[in-house]
Amino acid sequence: MVKVLVSLDQLVSEIEIGIEDTFTYIDVTTGEVITLTREEIRAAEDEQPLENFPEWQRENIQRAICILEDEQEKYADFTLKNDYNEYELIEEFISTLEDEEMNEALNTAIIGKGAFRRFKDKIIQFGIDKQWYTYKENKIKELVIEWCIEHDIEFQK
Incomplete structure (x- = not known):
């Protein structure tokens, strides 16, 4: 079976x-x-x-049937998004910051209900939101690349 390249960006988007x-x-x-x-x-x-399903959903059910009956291993189960934990990634990001005040404020912001909203507000306030999104995207790409290599999936950047 000839393998083709899978879009790295599309896999990263699935996780995001x-x-x-x-x-x-x-x-x-x-x-x-x-x-x-x-x-x-x-x-x-x-x-x-x-017939029990709307027209728009029938094609996906057909695909699900093909995937469930896949004996040629044509389909790879991309379950990596289930292993992705944004909260842990936020904690890692905060630990990379050298500014003590910023580090402490962000660690406080991510405690309890509404942690993601407070974190986003703080990174904007500190002007490090672009730094966070770059960090996050790079970490997700690393995860996806590692998964692709482990599962012998070739990808294009």
Whole structure:
């Protein structure tokens, strides 16, 4: 089977979007990234009639059937987004900051309910929001590249 290149940016986007109850697969023969909902996978598993679903969802259920019945290992299960933890990444980012006051303020901001909102407000206030987004994107890319190498998936940057 000839392997094609998968878009690194598309895989990174899948993680950044991080929609709950979705599962992502890579068609290693075409490089296509396929995202399915839990409902679509369940419909395929339960062999529910396609007529029970809206037209727009039928194609994904068909894809889910193909993925579930995949004996040629044409589809790779891209579950990396389930291993991604933005809170841990925020903690890592804060630990890289040398400014004690900034470090302390951000560590305080990420405690309790509303932590992500307070963190974002603080990084904007400190003018380090671009630094955070670059850090985050680079870390996600590293994770995706590592996953692709482990699963023998070739990618393009």
